[in-house]
Amino acid sequence: MKIAIVGTGYVGLVSGACFSEMGVDVTCVDIDREKIERLEKGIIPIYEPGLKNIVTRNHEADRLHFSTNLPAILNDMEIVFIAVGTPSDENGNADLSSVMAVVRTIAEHMLKPLLIVTKSTVPVGTSYRIRDMVRKRLDERGLPGLQFDVASNPEFLKEGAAVNDFMSPDRVVVGVENEAAKGLMTKLYRPFLLNNFRVIFMDILSSEMTKYASNAMLATRISFMNDIANLCERVGADVNMVRRGMGSDSRIGRSFLYPGCGYGGSCFPKDIRALIKAAENAGYEMSVLKAVEEVNNRQKDILFQKFKDHFKGEMKGKTAAVWGLSFKPETDDVREAPSLTLIGSLLEAGVAVRAYDPAAMQEARRCLNDSIYYASDIYDAANGADALIVATEWKEFRLPNWSILKKIMNNHVVIDGRNIYNMEELASCGFAYNGIGQ
Ligand SMILES: NC(=O)c1ccc[n+]([C@@H]2O[C@H](COP(=O)([O-])OP(=O)(O)OC[C@H]3O[C@@H](n4cnc5c(N)ncnc54)[C@H](O)[C@@H]3O)[C@@H](O)[C@H]2O)c1
Numbered sequence: 001m002k003i004a005i006v007g008t009g010y011v012g013l014v015s016g017a018c019f020s021e022m023g024v025d026v027t028c029v030d031i032d033r034e035k036i037e038r039l040e041k042g043i044i045p046i047y048e049p050g051l052k053n054i055v056t057r058n059h060e061a062d063r064l065h066f067s068t069n070l071p072a073i074l075n076d077m078e079i080v081f082i083a084v085g086t087p088s089d090e091n092g093n094a095d096l097s098s099v100m101a102v103v104r105t106i107a108e109h110m111l112k113p114l115l116i117v118t119k120s121t122v123p124v125g126t127s128y129r130i131r132d133m134v135r136k137r138l139d140e141r142g143l144p145g146l147q148f149d150v151a152s153n154p155e156f157l158k159e160g161a162a163v164n165d166f167m168s169p170d171r172v173v174v175g176v177e178n179e180a181a182k183g184l185m186t187k188l189y190r191p192f193l194l195n196n197f198r199v200i201f202m203d204i205l206s207s208e209m210t211k212y213a214s215n216a217m218l219a220t221r222i223s224f225m226n227d228i229a230n231l232c233e234r235v236g237a238d239v240n241m242v243r244r245g246m247g248s249d250s251r252i253g254r255s256f257l258y259p260g261c262g263y264g265g266s267c268f269p270k271d272i273r274a275l276i277k278a279a280e281n282a283g284y285e286m287s288v289l290k291a292v293e294e295v296n297n298r299q300k301d302i303l304f305q306k307f308k309d310h311f312k313g314e315m316k317g318k319t320a321a322v323w324g325l326s327f328k329p330e331t332d333d334v335r336e337a338p339s340l341t342l343i344g345s346l347l348e349a350g351v352a353v354r355a356y357d358p359a360a361m362q363e364a365r366r367c368l369n370d371s372i373y374y375a376s377d378i379y380d381a382a383n384g385a386d387a388l389i390v391a392t393e394w395k396e397f398r399l400p401n402w403s404i405l406k407k408i409m410n411n412h413v414v415i416d417g418r419n420i421y422n423m424e425e426l427a428s429c430g431f432a433y434n435g436i437g438q
Contacts, residue, residue, distance in 0.1 A: 001188065004029055004077045006070060006102045007084035008039065010046055010162065010266070010333070011119060011155045015083060017051060018166040020058035022191040027065040027073050039066045047332035047359040050163040070102070071109040079184060080106060081153070082130075083119040085266075092273035093281075094123050103130050107137035113147045115184050119155050121215075121271055123278050124208045127152045127175065149181040152204045154211030159265065160330030167192065172199045175207025212278075215271040216289055221256040222263045223295040229259035229437025230302075239437030240419060259436045261391060261417035262299035264327035264336040269296070300338045303389050304345035306415045306434050310387065316350035319410065321385035323378055324392025324418075325357035325364040332359040338417065339391035340367060347371055356381035358394050379404060386411040393418035402429040 001024050005016040008030035016028040030036050035045050042059070044052045058064035067073055074080065084098035099120055106116060116134065118127050131150040138146050152175035157165040172189050176182045182201055189199050202210070229239040239259050247254035263269070272293050279286045308315060327337035334340060337360075343353050353372040357364065361374050375381035378397060382388055382405050390397055398420050406412060406429060414426055416435040426433040 001025065001079075002077050003027075003079040003081065003188070004070070004073055005081040005083050005119075006030075007082065007098070007120070008032075008035060008045075008066070009083070009085060010048065010159055011157065012081070012083035013039075013044075013046070013055070014048065014051060014157060014162040014166055015081065015119065015155065017054045017058060017064060018163065018192075019188070020061075020064040021054055021167070023063065024188065025063055025065075026058075027067050027077075029067050029070050029073070031068060033068050036066045036068050047330075048159065048162050049330055054163060070105050074106065074109050074114075075111050077114065079115045079117055079188065081117045081119045083155070086120045086122055086270075086274075087266075088270040088273050091277065093277045094121070094270070094274040096122065096126065099126070099130075100133070103133055104137075107134040108141075110134070110138065110146065110148065111143075115149045115151060115181055117151045117153050117185075118208075119153050121154060121211050121267065121274075122152075122208060123274060124205050124212075126208060127204045149177060150204070151176045151181045151185060152207040153185065154207060156211070156214065159333055160328055169193075169198065173207050173210050174199055174201050175204035176201060177204060212271055212275045215268055216275055216292070218256050219263055219268045219272050219296070220288060220292050222258075222260075222268075223292040223299070225257050225259045226262065226299045226436075227295050230299075232437040237437075242437075259419065260299075261303050261338040261342070261436070262296045264300070264338050264340075266333060266335040269293075269336045272296075300341040301345065302436065303338070303342045303391065303415055303417045304349075307346070307351075307387055307389065308349070310413055310415070310432070310434065315346075317352075318350075318386040319352045319354060319384055320346050321375075321381040321383075321388045321409075322346075322353055322355040322372075323357075323381060323388065323390045323397050324394055325355055326360035326392055329392055329394045330359075332357075332363045334360050334363045334367060337391070339364075342389065342391055343368060343372060354381045354383070354385060357392065358396055379408060383408045385409050387413035387415055389415045389417065390420060391417050393420050402426070402431065406430055 004027045005012045006029045008028040016026045020026040082102050086094045089095040127150045174185045232239040243257045246252050247257050276286050276289050325339045346353050354375050355372050356375040412431045414431050414433050419435045423433045
């Protein structure tokens with residue numbers, strides 16, 4: 001089976017590599033020439049555990065190819081996946097310009113039957129728009145009889161565990177219009193789910209909605225817990241205990257109940273905005289999601305507020321060590337990361353920032369340029385700092401040597417945005433500790 005995946009980012013590269021691991025002949029296509037040239041040389045553009053091995057192995061086995069030329073390979077393919085970015089536009093809607101650029105190329109160059117699958121997260125109805133655009137162009141090109149199908153196959157992988165999620169998914173959601181498309185998608189996914197076939201077939205509109213509804217549910221749990229945590233602080237309860245007490249209820253479950261400094265990343269913020277906008281366009285108000293977004297915007301400011309409160313507003317000339325820049329551990333993705341909100345506020349208040357992240361230094365530099373000091377490790381970041389602020393819960397931050405930190409820091413303050421430390425333990429080491437919801 002030959003497939004193309006257009007858009008070789010977090011989703012496209014992981015999907016392409018994993019499909020090729022199962023024996024599918026995959027071509028990953030991107031308009032970024034430099035990215036494709038580097039991939040040809042075995043240089044992986046993103047940090048994602050396990051990805052390099054699987055890309056290298058399948059590229060060497062001639063099952064995984066890279067290209068910048070979709071028209072040249074298109075008519076060799078049975079299926080083309082669209083996995084390009086769908087960021088927010090200036091109004092919060094999903095910007096579909098990259099998706100539509102790919103669709104135009106397909107419609108312009110298609111000569112054989114094809115299944116066009118949308119893997120990018122797109123508003124409900126987009127696959128039908130794609131179908132209509134392609135049909136119109138084929139008619140204009142004098143090819144009214146040329147058959148093709150569209151399908152929706154939203155992606156649920158988590159950055160930081162993407163390869164594992166793709167290889168062993170909880171479920172695969174596929175929206176189709178007919179048995180032919182269903183048959184092809186079954187053939188493609190069966191190797192992943194030999195023992196327990198968890199592909200949920202449905203209509204296309206429901207499939208597109210399932211992706212947004214899933215992200216919205218997860219973001220809601222995070223904002224809900226952040227609200228509970230903030231209330232815990234005010235009434236003297238400990239959110240860590242509350243979370244354990246709640247999560248043990250099988251109706252609630254333990255996942256996504258961790259309070260922190262707000263959700264970020266390339267999906268939740270833009271997808272929540274897009275769903276709110278899509279509802280508005282349909283004449284409906286998503287009241288819960290509006291609150292979820294509002295709580296999150298407030299929560300992204302919480303570390304700065306804690307820093308400000310500790311120093312009673314006297315921040316100018318202070319130095320903050322920031323541990324963690326990526327929006328979550330095990331990725332170098334800093335898109336909409338809480339660390340960037342924090343650093344922006346610190347710099348504006350005249351605070352010098354010394355930052356360290358195990359993987360995201362290069363990505364952070366693209367946003368922050370030379371406005372901060374990029375440290376070589378956690379201790380270099382903490383050297384001379386007035387406060388240590390944890391913005392991402394990387395494993396290597398969990399058990400630092402507190403006696404070294406005591407010696408090298410100017411003031412002994414820890415603001416723990418991810419609740420990874422123990423208040424009593426830090427107090428016994430001579431640190432003032434401030435977590436979330438404790
Ligand atoms: N990142 C995630 O964890 C995740 C998870 C699930 C779903 N998604 C969704 O998947 C989609 C892709 O996300 P991503 O994080 O992989 O994006 P990304 O920004 O990492 O990658 C997108 C890639 O598409 C390429 N591209 C843009 N226009 C193109 C065109 N016309 N032709 C060919 N290539 C083009 C870009 O150069 C880039 O390499 C989005 O809709 C996103 O919401 C992302």
